[in-house]
Amino acid sequence: MARRQRERHEKDDEKLRIRGIQPRSVPWEGTMIPLHQMRFLRLVNRTSDTVLYLVRKTSVLRRSQPEFNFPAISFQMRIVGLTGGIGSGKSTVSNLFKAHGIPVVDADVVARNVLKKGTGGWRKVVAAFGDEILLASGEVDRPKLGQIVFSDPDKRQLLNRLLAPYISSGIFLEVFKLWMKGCKIIVLDVPLLFEAKMDKWTKPIIVVWVDPETQLQRLMSRDGTTVEEAESRINAQMPLDLKRSGADIVIDNSGSLEDLHERFRDVLVHVRKPLTWTEFGLSRNGAIVAFVSILFGVVICRKAL
Incomplete structure (x- = not known):
């Protein structure tokens, strides 16, 4: 019975690896528990510090030593x-x-943000195309601006040149935020x-x-x-x-x-x-590994000198 339970737990470990969770490296072992202690046993989650599984009335499988287990x-x-x-x-x-x-980092959403009233992109576009592209609220009338640039290739290229730096910076910022989140x-x-x-x-x-x-x-x-x-x-x-x-x-x-x-x-x-x-x-994390590796190399080199 204990052998079958051990095999089952080893299969569960493999399922954890597939889900991106690193199972504990210490093996399972069988332990006999006196009958008078059985009522004090409590089954707990197998990723906690102590894991007990009932095999028989007087036997459990447990890890041979406690070990922390963190998600990979x-x-x-x-x-x-x-x-x-x-x-x-x-x-x-x-x-x-x-x-x-x-x-998803949507360039269209970034483009709308860089055209909001008062932004650098807004000021450059208004200076190039005039106040006639503005709504009463002062925001850019995007459909009207679209009609202008789609009917004139030169104006379309001008708009792209004006907004390209702001859009690129906005996209980079959104990617950086997601990068920081891992x-x-x-x-x-x-x-x-x-x-x-x-x-x-x-x-x-x-x-x-x-x-x-x-x-x-x-x-x-x-x-x-x-x-x-x-x-x-x-x-x-x-x-x-x-x-x-x-x-x-x-x-x-x-x-x-x-x-x-x-x-x-x-x-x-x-x-x-x-x-x-x-x-x-x-x-x-790759950047962190590279930084730590370089730092470690510098420390080793300094010690060698």
């Missing part, structure tokens, strides 16, 4: 680049990542991932692709625009086929929502696979 600390981080085109369904994929507990996986949802040259900081790069006809129909249905307006907005962006050529993973979203969910499950498996040493080096 992850030393890894992966920065995933997510991009696509307008009407491709990128936001839906972004929300799926969030639903599965993976933090997040293992971070998704960067950036529509201009390739245009802003941010693709070199992300791996893998996921492109949400859709065929041009479906993209046009979805955009017209979503925004209630004409064919000409929808085509103008699509043509203002890098072609999806070109983005597709630079992707590590392509999600074809030309089908139904159920098809997208099925493809996303495969992507999720790939994103959650074991990380490389390079990704470990980019993590918070």
Whole structure:
């Protein structure tokens, strides 16, 4: 009986490892307990300091010595680049990542924050485009600004140049916050991932692709625009086929929502696979290990001199 219980507990230890919890290294041993002490026994959680499991009326299995058991600390981080085109369904994929507990840094949210009244980005944009882009509250009329820049490539490039430093800094700040929390996986949802040259900081790069006809129909249905307006907005962006050529993973979203969910499950498996040493080096704990290693090396060298 004791042998079977020991085997069962060893299997439980393996389950703990799979869940990211490091089980205790000390073995289990059988111990006979007098009958008059049986009523004082109490089963407790097996991750506490003393663990007792009843085997028979007079026998228990317990650890041969007490040992602290802490959850295993992850030393890894992966920065995933997510991009696509307008009407491709990128936001839906972004929300799926969030639903599965993976933090997402949304460049559109950062861009809205850097355009808030009184910010540096707001002042530069107002100086370049004039007060006519402002609402009565003083905030930027984003739809109106969008109409201006999507109809004029030069003004669109000007807007990108003005806001790029603020957006980049905002994204870096959000990533840094998640890095400090020790997040293992971070998704960067950036529509201009390739245009802003941010693709070199992300791996893998996921492109949400859709065929041009479906993209046009979805955009017209979503925004209630004409064919000409929808085509103008699509043509203002890098072609999806070109983005597709630079992707590590392509999600074809030309089908139904159920098809997208099925493809996303495969992507999720790939994103959650074991990380490389390079990704470990980019993590918070990797930086700590590097710092401690350097400090240790300096101390050793000083002692050797």
